[in-house]
Amino acid sequence: MFFDSTTLPENTVIEADICIIGAGAAGITLARDLAGGNRRIAVFESGGFDFSQETQQLYDGEVVGQPFTPINADRLRFFGGTTNHWSGSCRPFDEADFEGWPFERSALEPYYRRAQDICQLGPYTYAPEDWMTEETPPLDFGPQARFRSGVFQFSPPTRFGPVYRQDLEAASNISVYLNANLVTIETNDNASEVTGLGFACLNGPRFRAHARHYVLATGGIENPRILLNANHVQKQGLGNQFDLVGRYFMDHASINNSAMLLFKEPHPKLGFYDLNPVRGQRAMGYVYPTPELRHEEGLPPFNITITPGSPPDTYFSKASLLTVYRTLLSGHWPDHIGFHLEKIFAAVELRAPQMYQRVTHTTPQGFSTAYMVGCPPDPESRVALIDTVDALGLRRVELDWRLPPDFEKTMLRAHELLGQELGRNGLGRLRMNSSATMQNVVNAHHHHHMGTTRMHTNPREGVVDENCRIHGIANLFVAGSSVFPTYSFDDPTMTIVALSLRLSEHLKSLAS
Amino acid sequence: MIVTRRFILAAAALGACFTAARASPFASAESCDAAIRLRSLIPAPGSGREIGRVYLAKCPEEAGASALTPLILSSLSLEEGDVAGLEFQALSAKVAMRVRSDFEQGDIVDIDGWILSRTETRLCALWT
Numbered sequence: 001m002f003f004d005s006t007t008l009p010e011n012t013v014i015e016a017d018i019c020i021i022g023a024g025a026a027g028i029t030l031a032r033d034l035a036g037g038n039r040r041i042a043v044f045e046s047g048g049f050d051f052s053q054e055t056q057q058l059y060d061g062e063v064v065g066q067p068f069t070p071i072n073a074d075r076l077r078f079f080g081g082t083t084n085h086w087s088g089s090c091r092p093f094d095e096a097d098f099e100g101w102p103f104e105r106s107a108l109e110p111y112y113r114r115a116q117d118i119c120q121l122g123p124y125t126y127a128p129e130d131w132m133t134e135e136t137p138p139l140d141f142g143p144q145a146r147f148r149s150g151v152f153q154f155s156p157p158t159r160f161g162p163v164y165r166q167d168l169e170a171a172s173n174i175s176v177y178l179n180a181n182l183v184t185i186e187t188n189d190n191a192s193e194v195t196g197l198g199f200a201c202l203n204g205p206r207f208r209a210h211a212r213h214y215v216l217a218t219g220g221i222e223n224p225r226i227l228l229n230a231n232h233v234q235k236q237g238l239g240n241q242f243d244l245v246g247r248y249f250m251d252h253a254s255i256n257n258s259a260m261l262l263f264k265e266p267h268p269k270l271g272f273y274d275l276n277p278v279r280g281q282r283a284m285g286y287v288y289p290t291p292e293l294r295h296e297e298g299l300p301p302f303n304i305t306i307t308p309g310s311p312p313d314t315y316f317s318k319a320s321l322l323t324v325y326r327t328l329l330s331g332h333w334p335d336h337i338g339f340h341l342e343k344i345f346a347a348v349e350l351r352a353p354q355m356y357q358r359v360t361h362t363t364p365q366g367f368s369t370a371y372m373v374g375c376p377p378d379p380e381s382r383v384a385l386i387d388t389v390d391a392l393g394l395r396r397v398e399l400d401w402r403l404p405p406d407f408e409k410t411m412l413r414a415h416e417l418l419g420q421e422l423g424r425n426g427l428g429r430l431r432m433n434s435s436a437t438m439q440n441v442v443n444a445h446h447h448h449h450m451g452t453t454r455m456h457t458n459p460r461e462g463v464v465d466e467n468c469r470i471h472g473i474a475n476l477f478v479a480g481s482s483v484f485p486t487y488s489f490d491d492p493t494m495t496i497v498a499l500s501l502r503l504s505e506h507l508k509s510l511a512s
Numbered sequence: 513m514i515v516t517r518r519f520i521l522a523a524a525a526l527g528a529c530f531t532a533a534r535a536s537p538f539a540s541a542e543s544c545d546a547a548i549r550l551r552s553l554i555p556a557p558g559s560g561r562e563i564g565r566v567y568l569a570k571c572p573e574e575a576g577a578s579a580l581t582p583l584i585l586s587s588l589s590l591e592e593g594d595v596a597g598l599e600f601q602a603l604s605a606k607v608a609m610r611v612r613s614d615f616e617q618g619d620i621v622d623i624d625g626w627i628l629s630r631t632e633t634r635l636c637a638l639w640t
Contacts (some may be wrong), residue, residue: 148631259625264631314595415620415627416627419620419626419627420615420616420618420620420627421615423611423612423614423615423620423627423628425612425614425615426612427609427625429627429628430520430626430627431624431625431627432622432625432627432628433625434625
């Protein structure tokens with residue numbers, strides 16, 4: 001059942017077994033998986049069913065250091081969360097990507113299989129040979145290949161709010177409270193247990209909730225913000241006794257239009273690298289370095305997409321277009337309008353040559369590459385509280401995203417290695433664009449906020465344990481990509497969903 | 513340096529020329545001179561010359577056919593006299609193998625952002 005919290009009487013107290021804060025991919029997955037049992041599940045979502053500028057502004061904050069999208073522009077604060085403008089790219093992490101995690105990939109495998117369905121994807125296989133056709137073979141890098149081809153599947157994309165709303169509505173043990181903003185986390189005297197939550201509505205009542213277990217599922221920036229603001233007992237913030245909350249912020253660095261590829265004539269068929277339906281499922285190939293090459297060269301994980309003529313960044317323009325549309329529809333003038341318009345117009349300009357080629361059936365002169373890079377976790381890359389407060393009195397945050405000092409050099413080397421590989425195999429030649437520099441990287445990231453409540457068995461190394469429970473607090477858990485201790489070049493959504501299913505199993509075992 | 517469309521197309525041609533050997537033998541104008549035969553493997557002399565100029569600006573000690581030819585022949589394990597006896601196809605195949613080997617061994621040159629093999633840039637430099 002859904003409730004509009006603005007209609008609750010002041011000081012209402014909600015009793016539940018499990019409280020879930022946030023109704024994005026993590027929160028909705030968790031709630032759905034807990035549906036039907038005898039546990040009372042209460043889900044609290046800050047927004048309503050639609051975008052509201054006033055609620056969205058609760059996300060306002062500052063960006064310092066490495067330039068980044070305004071932090072209220074790349075997340076969405078209403079039912080369904082950021083999946084409301086998600087591009088849909090999916091792929092489970094590889095075995096090697098779990099280095100630094102307290103468990104191996106095999107522990108997540110059964111949940112990945114279920115996440116495949118939840119994200120409305122095709123068959124659970126990511127082997128390139130399962131996604132190629134005679135007309136779309138991957139590039140042949142020959143013997144002793146130093147690069148390989150991989151494949152992403154694309155979700156429709158699943159908008160978790162509209163798609164799974166009915167499931168939550170129908171579950172008799174689930175109550176979803178909309179327009180409910182978490183403002184306080186109450187604990188016992190030594191902050192070893194959460195005893196309740198305080199909520200507030202914008203221009204509405206304040207109320208509380210009690211449960212046996214609590215799960216924060218509000219995203220990679222908001223999860224640490226909530227914990228840092230909860231500083232009534234632990235002055236440095238809940239779970240922050242070792243100054244780890246908010247640190248190790250990670251996002252995929254993106255280097256768009258970084259190089260031009262010219263293939264020999266006739267150039268190889270490159271349909272594998274287009275976003276195309278294969279047996280009814282949208283899939284898109286990419287190129288990536290082998291683990292051996294990465295190890296040998298000290299390279300971070302990255303993938304390379306190959307696009308005729310122009311970089312594949314229409315996702316960013318779509319997100320901007322949706323934000324502007326939703327904001328105008330709600331009767332407001334969008335924040336950061338210059339940023340959004342720049343994205344929208346840039347996409348039109350970049351797509352023009354491709355559209356021309358499609359219309360005229362002409363062969364592209366060249367192909368461009370775009371790199372998506374996973375950088376090593378850095379404690380100085382972080383989310384921290386600032387003194388300004390939002391409309392509900394919570395301190396806002398500043399984001400200081402950092403890239404390794406040798407990032408540019410490393411990625412130029414990566415380009416060089418790809419150029420060598422193309423030449424070695426007689427496929428073609430690569431030209432690094434002059435824009436393949438830090439200047440090009442600074443405004444390019446993938447809106448994947450990770451790492452700020454990282455997972456580790458040692459409380460001095462991580463905020464949450466292997467079960468996503470905050471170290472030192474018996475009944476407070478975190479769901480979502482903020483628990484990732486490391487990451488790969490894959491989009492995080494599928495792993496967020498898989499981890500939420502795993503957390504659900506754990507909560508069920510506790511409750512029983 | 514301003515990258516011209518002609519430059520880019522020439523580089524594309526470089527990518528293809530050693531992998532799809534010309535069927536015809538050397539034209540009569542292509543003498544038995546090793547340097548002339550070697551540089552004839554470059555299909556776009558004008559752009560090849562531009563690439564060659566950039567290369568020689570990086571490696572001025574290699575300027576001139578008398579310096580370049582022995583370096584190229586040595587990398588191909590050929591003597592100057594061997595070249596005259598080779599058909600275009602055979603010479604082209606040898607160069608193609610050498611180019612790939614350059615890439616494999618990382619013997620590459622950055623020409624205005626293009627990742628090219630040293631052998632192919634030296635061949636271009638023969639046009640200067």
